[in-house]
Amino acid sequence: MTSISGLSLMPWQAGKPLTWDVTVVCPLADSYVATATRETGSVAQLAPDWKSSKYTDLDTRYSIQPVAVETLGPINDSVREFLFNLCRKISLQSGDDREGSVLFQRISVLIQRFNAIPLHDSFVQEED
Numbered sequence: 001m002t003s004i005s006g007l008s009l010m011p012w013q014a015g016k017p018l019t020w021d022v023t024v025v026c027p028l029a030d031s032y033v034a035t036a037t038r039e040t041g042s043v044a045q046l047a048p049d050w051k052s053s054k055y056t057d058l059d060t061r062y063s064i065q066p067v068a069v070e071t072l073g074p075i076n077d078s079v080r081e082f083l084f085n086l087c088r089k090i091s092l093q094s095g096d097d098r099e100g101s102v103l104f105q106r107i108s109v110l111i112q113r114f115n116a117i118p119l120h121d122s123f124v125q126e127e128d
Contacts, residue, residue, distance in 0.1 A: 017061075
């Protein structure tokens with residue numbers, strides 16, 4: 001599991017800045033296989049619950065959005081809703097309805113790039 005966090009500089013909702021915590025989980029890891037075999041995206045659905053419990057003591061001055069993505073592609077439901085809302089807001093600001101497609105394409109490319117690193121590192125190079 002890999003995580004990254006951030007905080008928006010501008011208020012997101014109700015005057016609160018948005019705090020996000022992105023987690024990328026691999027459903028093929030031994031600890032997730034049993035969950036992953038039940039339903040597609042089930043590991044991505046679990047990760048935000050773990051993250052939410054992490055932030056229960058955080059001040060209510062922040063709007064918190066846990067983001068969970070599986071390395072094979074699925075995104076948890078609450079994040080999908082959040083991203084659609086974000087895309088709508090970006091499109092309203094830019095006037096370009098394609099902003100949502102661009103955002104989801106960027107996320108897809110980032111997941112592919114993330115997956116390429118462990119794959120590349122798993123090859124054994126023979127020395128001459």
